[in-house]
Amino acid sequence: MDSIHICTGCGAKNRVPHNKAGLKPKCGKCGVSLVGAPVAGRVNPLGDRDFGARVELSSQPVLVDFYSPTCGPCQMLAPVLDSLAARFSGRLLIYKINTAIEQATAARLGIRGVPTLIFFKHGGEVDRVVGAIPEDDLARRIQAFLG
Numbered sequence: 001m002d003s004i005h006i007c008t009g010c011g012a013k014n015r016v017p018h019n020k021a022g023l024k025p026k027c028g029k030c031g032v033s034l035v036g037a038p039v040a041g042r043v044n045p046l047g048d049r050d051f052g053a054r055v056e057l058s059s060q061p062v063l064v065d066f067y068s069p070t071c072g073p074c075q076m077l078a079p080v081l082d083s084l085a086a087r088f089s090g091r092l093l094i095y096k097i098n099t100a101i102e103q104a105t106a107a108r109l110g111i112r113g114v115p116t117l118i119f120f121k122h123g124g125e126v127d128r129v130v131g132a133i134p135e136d137d138l139a140r141r142i143q144a145f146l147g
């Protein structure tokens with residue numbers, strides 16, 4: 001199966017065949033490496049080290065799920081985000097940050113509880129949802145955010 005990688009350099013969508021994923025693919029448009037690039041249509045794991053490049057410099061709207069693997073509401077929210085990542089594929093990039101391991105970004109953004117969802121446009125925070133939220137409600141927040 002192919003997967004669609006979003007170039008972090010220019011935002012172009014690159015189709016990478018599954019059997020070529022190990023060959024260090026590059027963006028067909030600008031030549032930036034696609035290794036570690038986010039995949040469209042799914043929730044991509046993210047760490048503190050890559051937050052700046054992936055979120056603050058993103059040319060696409062971004063939603064980040066700050067979660068902890070031991071938190072019940074976070075576990076309930078995970079399949080909701082998977083579903084919405086597929087539904088809004090190509091329009092919204094969704095990342096998840098495990099705050100049990102990656103704590104610097106969560107601390108910097110003043111996150112006090114998980115799950116916390118933060119919407120970013122052009123690197124700036126636009127909206128924030130604290131606590132688990134039903135899929136329909138979250139879909140409406142995403143629609144409003146994307147405009």
Ligand SMILES: [Zn+2]
Pocket residue numbers: 007008009010011012027028029030031032
């Ligand atoms: Zn590119």
